[in-house]
Amino acid sequence: MESLLAGLRAAGEPTRLRLLALCAHGELSVTELTQILGQSQPRVSRHLKLLVEAGLLTRFREGSLVFYRIADSGESAHLARTLVDLLPDDDNELSRDLVRLDRIRQKRAEIAESYFQENAGQWNKIRALHVPEADVEARLRELVGSARIGSFLDIGTGTGRMLELFAGQMDRGVGLDLSGEMLAVARTQLEKDEYRHLQVRKGDMYNMPIDDQSVDVATLHLVLHYSLEPASVIIEAARTLAPGGRLFIVDFAAHQEERLRAEHKHQRLGFSDREIHQAMVSAGLEPGPVDSLSGDPLTVKFWQGSRLH
Ligand SMILES: C[S@@+](CC[C@H](N)C(=O)[O-])C[C@H]1O[C@@H](n2cnc3c(N)ncnc32)[C@H](O)[C@@H]1O
Known part of the structure; x- marks a missing residue:
């Protein structure tokens, strides 16, 4: 009863209701929300603080930026969604807010797209060295079931492709990446209603902001070929797995393409089955069957390990 009252009190003010409506459409920074509402930043921040304290919004920091999104867990999450669902579709002020939100999203998408275009050429060159991505994805789907x-949990999520691939069969998904630019691309990619249960976050694969034993599939x-310490990455991934949880590693079999080091910053020229097997065992995982798709010159491998207890 007390938390319901606190939630209703926090939402019972026009600007805060507008903020709630906006944050239901995606993750927005204070700067973006300030631009949409046309109010001063300290004022908007005060309203946001009250909504967070009441559990209607969640707040997270990414480098120098602070983002807000509608709560998706906790007692007040249901209230937040219910209030948003009750908002009238034909309210002029809310409609204007959504038009401004669209403009901001477009701007974000343009910035993300230009970064993506700068790098896309590089990625296409690597893709040409192995079997088509669609085949790799189809095989991974088969293996995950x-x-x-x-x-x-998708570690090193890039554009968020793995989240998209498995979106339909998961309750919630998190993608982590170290690169703010990649996260901007992923965020744009995932800004759809059917992806409300997905989030991307800044995070280092060596030290992830993810609770112990909280993940079913990673x-x-x-x-992994970007890592000089793949065994540490596997230990960190294993830490997050719940009992029965599974880790899938898709990467290249050991190869001789030295140019990938210089041209694409690969730290490792693929991996042997033995190395991954040992790393999984050291991380407390039970290695599963290994699969592969042969390509010229790169063969794609699928390694999997489960946490038994
Ligand atoms: C080749 S992309 C693959 C992206 C995605 N997994 C996919 O297959 O579409 C590699 C990604 O790993 C990320 N990455 C590299 N080092 C990382 C680290 N230490 N922690 C988290 N992500 C990292 C890069 O920023 C990049 O987005």
Whole structure:
């Protein structure tokens, strides 16, 4: 009763209701919200603080930026969604806010797109060295299976592709990446209603902001070759797995393409089955069957490990 009253009190003010409506459409920074509302930043921040304290919004920091999104867990999350659903579609002020939100999203998308274009050429060159991505994704889907996944973690998510691929079968998904630019691309990619249960966050694969034993399926898709300490990454991934949780690593078999080091900053020229097997065992995982898709010159490998207890 007390938290319901606190939630209703926090939402019972025009600017705060507008903020709630906006944050239901995606993750927005204080600067963006200030631009949309046309009010001073300290004022907007005060309203946001009250909404966070009442549990209607969640707040997270990414480098120098602070983002807000509608709460998706906790007692007040249901209230937040219910209030947003009750908002009239034909309210002039809310409609104007959404038009401004669209403009901001477009601007974000343009910035993300230009970064993506600068790098896309590089990625296409690597893609040409192995089997088509669609084949890799189809094989990974087969290996993961179609059972429902409670909590999904994609490590080094890039554009958020793995989140999209498994979106339909998970309750919630988090993608982590170290690069703010990649996260901006991913965020743009995932700004759809059907992806409300997905989030991307800044995070280092060596020290992830993810609770112990909280993940059912984790993926490292074409990420591990950026690491000089792959065993540490696997230990960190294993830490997050719940009992019965599974880690899938998709990466290259050991190869001789030295130019990938210089031209694409690969730290490792693929991995042997033995190395990954040992790293999984050291991380307390039970290694599963290994699969592969042969390509010229790069063969894509699928390694998996489960946490038994
Ligand atoms: C080749 S991309 C793969 C992206 C995605 N997994 C996919 O397959 O589409 C590798 C990603 O790993 C990220 N990355 C590299 N080092 C990282 C680290 N230490 N922690 C988190 N992400 C990292 C890069 O920023 C990049 O987005």
